[in-house]
């Protein structure tokens with residue numbers, strides 16, 4: 314509904330919201346039939362990662378590396394310096410990281426998990442514990458791969474999708490302090506704060522909480538590392554939800570956020586709006602030197618670390634654009650547009666809406682399915698069959714097995730994530746997604762059972778798992 318107001322005796326219409334960009338290049342996408350989709354998903358072992366992208370109409374698998382670069386980013390690519398050592402593109406990126414994030418030392422890596430691999434090789438040893446706010450799966454994977462333990466200290470509110478809390482990514486300081494009291498300092502190489510917290514639903518961490526976590530950690534002599542993949546979206550939420558920040562620019566907020574970190578890992582494929590890339594940034598010279606050795610072994614020389622010069626240039630430009638308010642407002646309002654539609658249709662979603670995705674509460678959507686039958690994955694298959702929309706399970710499959718007991722881990726939340734690529738889809742696409750999910754919701758009682766595992770890898774199983782319907786008769790759903 315548009316509001317009207319009177320100005321000089323005339324009725325003036327308030328202008329509606331619109332995107333902060335226009336479109337210069339398009340990529341066709343193709344619809345398919347339900348029959349085709351039934352065949353394709355079966356061939357894919359009911360695993361969204363095994364689907365061919367050409368068999369997907371709207372792809373919400375991830376917002377990682379799937380964004381559209383700007384004309385300025387493409388232009389920056391042309392200026393890439395491909396020298397093996399000392400490339401101008403590296404110094405351009407290093408300068409940008411220093412200016413925006415404040416870190417003296419920077420190591421490029423080919424993506425976020427590579428940054429984790431390099432930094433954790435320098436930091437983490439067997440038997441260590443690393444507290445945090447629901448570590449992302451690759452982060453947890455890299456911790457457990459080193460026979461260390463990730464301890465989740467997220468506030469309890471995050472695990473109830475019906476609770477309204479502006480910063481559901483916050484760390485519970487009591488939980489954190491109990492970790493600091495229980496384990497010797499020598500076995501806590503860092504706390505990892507993920508901004509925004511992906512696994513809890515793209516939920517932000519407040520500036521106040523970042524400060525408190527930092528102060529508490531300093532009291533116990535513990536290093537604070539930010540997993541920064543969506544740091545700019547976090548800053549947007551601080552600006553729009555936390556008292557005292559409404560008049561600050563995103564860049565000012567970002568600069569302040571990182572004063573509460575000793576270092577960071579970055580998957581540039583998210584908030585830096587590039588298709589590939591990552592980096593580590595640090596304040597400590599000694600840790601930088603140690604990590605640099607691992608960077609050379611795993612990634613490449615310290616001035617390229619797995620990235621080409623042109624990609625480092627596009628990344629530097631993306632960091633600058635990604636921390637502009639108009640861009641972030643366009644992005645986050647689109648995610649909220651989808652969330653609002655789904656809410657209106659009665660679909661249960663994590664609230665408040667996240668920054669990069671809408672997370673559907675699969676247990677509330679399909680309460681009659683047993684948790685052992687991969688409820689959110691079942692929903693993902695149904696949504697794909699309904700309209701060719703690819704989403705991703707953030708639930709039991711992703712949670713993997715306990716590394717010691719090998720039992721399935723059942724997370725508190727069983728979610729279906731609808732991740733929105735940056736600057737890619739229009740709100741018409743959001744309407745299609747919402748209508749498709751509403752159709753599935755309306756026939757939810759006809760979905761009588763879920764899936765079972767046929768084959769799985771020992772770690773990060775969700776990428777390659779093969780599934781089959783728990784009961785043959787339930788697949789594919791009834792109706793045309």
Ligand code: PLI
Pocket residue numbers: 374375376377424425426427449451452507511540542543580581582590591
């Ligand atoms: O996908 P990478 O290796 O560039 O980044 C790993 C990674 C680290 N931290 C966080 C918070 C992530 O969300 C993350 C990757 N996320 C993916 C791929 C996603 O679909 O959310």
